[in-house]
Amino acid sequence: MKALSSILLAISLVITVGNLVTAGDGDMELIERAYSKGDIDFRTALNYRLYALFNRNKLPLIMEARENTHLLNKDNEFILQRPTDSGDLYYYGSGVTVTSYDSPGGNFRIHYTEDNTKGDAVYGYDGDYGTIPQYVSDLASYLDASWAKVISDMGYNAPDGDGGLGGDNRVDVYLLDMNSYGYTAYDTNPSDVYIAIENDFTGFPENTDTDSRQGAQKVTAAHEFFHASQFQYTANLSDIWWFEASSTWMEDVVFTDVNDYRNYLGRKYDDSNDDGQWDPGEQFYWIDGITVSGTTSRPTGWFDHPEYSLDSTTGTHEYGGSIWVTFLYETYGNNIIRSVWERIQLGEPVFSAVSSELSSSGTTLADTFSSFQSANYRGEYREGSTFRFPGMRPPTPPTLRRYHPRWITWLPATTPSRLE
Numbered sequence: 001m002k003a004l005s006s007i008l009l010a011i012s013l014v015i016t017v018g019n020l021v022t023a024g025d026g027d028m029e030l031i032e033r034a035y036s037k038g039d040i041d042f043r044t045a046l047n048y049r050l051y052a053l054f055n056r057n058k059l060p061l062i063m064e065a066r067e068n069t070h071l072l073n074k075d076n077e078f079i080l081q082r083p084t085d086s087g088d089l090y091y092y093g094s095g096v097t098v099t100s101y102d103s104p105g106g107n108f109r110i111h112y113t114e115d116n117t118k119g120d121a122v123y124g125y126d127g128d129y130g131t132i133p134q135y136v137s138d139l140a141s142y143l144d145a146s147w148a149k150v151i152s153d154m155g156y157n158a159p160d161g162d163g164g165l166g167g168d169n170r171v172d173v174y175l176l177d178m179n180s181y182g183y184t185a186y187d188t189n190p191s192d193v194y195i196a197i198e199n200d201f202t203g204f205p206e207n208t209d210t211d212s213r214q215g216a217q218k219v220t221a222a223h224e225f226f227h228a229s230q231f232q233y234t235a236n237l238s239d240i241w242w243f244e245a246s247s248t249w250m251e252d253v254v255f256t257d258v259n260d261y262r263n264y265l266g267r268k269y270d271d272s273n274d275d276g277q278w279d280p281g282e283q284f285y286w287i288d289g290i291t292v293s294g295t296t297s298r299p300t301g302w303f304d305h306p307e308y309s310l311d312s313t314t315g316t317h318e319y320g321g322s323i324w325v326t327f328l329y330e331t332y333g334n335n336i337i338r339s340v341w342e343r344i345q346l347g348e349p350v351f352s353a354v355s356s357e358l359s360s361s362g363t364t365l366a367d368t369f370s371s372f373q374s375a376n377y378r379g380e381y382r383e384g385s386t387f388r389f390p391g392m393r394p395p396t397p398p399t400l401r402r403y404h405p406r407w408i409t410w411l412p413a414t415t416p417s418r419l420e
Contacts, residue, residue, distance in 0.1 A: 042071070082166070082187070082194060083174040084111060092176075093118055099129050101136050102170065105144035109170040112136055112199070119177040123200035123213065136175070138214060139197065142221035142255075143173065149222075149254045150229055154334050156341070157232035160191040171228060175199045181220045184227035190235050193228045197221070207260040208288050215258040219251035226250040233341045239350040241311045245321030246337060249329065252322070262287040264320035266301030278304075311351075327372050328354070332361055 035045040083092055092098050096115045103110065114125040114133070123135040151158045161169035165187060172194040181204070182197040198204075201216040209215025226247045237243065248261050269284035271277070278284060283293040292298075302308075302320025310324065328336055336357050343353035355365040374380070 083176055083196060092120060100167065101132055101140060103140035103144050105147060107147050107170055108140060108143045108173055109166055109168060110136055110140055110173045110175065112175040120199055122175050139217050139221060142218045143225060146222045146225040146254050150226055155338060156229045159193050159228055159232060162192040165192060166194065171195065173197060182224045184224045186231060190231035193231050195224045195228060197224065205263045206286060206288055207258045209258045215260060218255040219258050219260040222251045222254035223247045233345040241313050241318035241321055242350040244318040246325050248319045248322035249325035259287060261322050264301050264316045265323065266303035267299055327375055
């Protein structure tokens with residue numbers, strides 16, 4: 001894993017693939033573009049995407065790699081193993097003592113090390129395996145809280161147990177130096193699900209928790225555990241954006257005060273010249289409300305790309321899609337989200353499942369999307385008054401295809417066929 005850092009740096013600065021040399025675009029987008037143009041074959045694209053993977057949580061690529069093991073380069077085969085599997089050069093490695101801690105709720109076994117030979121020691125380690133680092137015990141409590149909310153309170157499916165892999169039937173959680181929040185995978189069957197989580201969250205994006213490191217632990221626990229539950233409904237990732245959008249939504253359901261999901265929405269700004277876009281020198285705001293002015297660049301997010309379809313996985317768009325799930329949840333309650341997953345379990349595509357559930361509530365997908373547009377425009381969410389872009393000019397009916405970029409509709413520029 002650590003050997004990937006120099007490759008990740010090179011890819012994040014400039015991607016060079018065949019005759020393609022481009023800087024500034026998202027790594028995944030560049031790789032997909034090169035593959036679609038025929039500049040690289042599927043095998044090369046798969047491995048380049050794995051190299052770029054750990055800049056963020058990318059569940060579908062992990063599963064795609066598992067389905068194409070014969071195509072992987074030797075240095076990407078780590079993705080096929082659990083972190084404690086022997087012979088895996090990029091995880092704990094031989095000679096490193098790995099211990100475990102069972103969460104008080106009884107559903108998780110956390111595997112970690114206090115040996116920092118390869119950089120995997122957990123935050124706050126002291127080398128004494130007779131004591132439990134606070135980082136580990138904190139994470140255990142956040143995982144227990146996630147189980148209590150997702151399974152006990154909201155009624156989603158729980159993993160059945162992995163048949164003793166990792167030592168017993170608890171959900172195994174591995175703490176590693178990954179430079180990403182985490183990922184969720186399984187061995188042979190979805191019941192064999194396990195989770196890997198960053199070992200220290202040093203240098204990660206800000207959130208609104210009183211302790212940003214703990215905030216990152218909280219949302220990762222909720223996000224990854226909901227993936228573990230999702231796998232109990234389906235392992236078909238054709239609607240991967242829904243996996244990520246709903247897991248990001250679940251972060252905010254379980255841990256309301258962290259607001260890490262805002263990192264995927266973009267940064268609100270003062271449009272002083274009212275041209276509908278952020279311009280260098282205009283003030284914008286970090287998610288904690290701190291003002292930034294006079295800069296020449298601003299992080300972008302979902303609000304900045306109305307041309308992307310709702311089910312786009314370009315960049316981190318699927319994570320920003322949590323706002324759509326939030327709207328459904330706040331309007332129709334938890335049952336609609338869980339019922340969508342139950343329909344997916346029966347083989348129904350996500351847009352069809354959402355449409356069916358909305359019909360059961362006496363409305364349509366089209367009418368609900370129209371209400372979604374209005375809610376985005378007016379900031380009619382629980383946190384709408386806190387996270388609000390400046391006033392916006394509405395689009396011109398009936399196409400709703402060209403509009404002021406700050407008109408927060410999220411209507412796809414090209415509507416997916418599954419919406420029709």
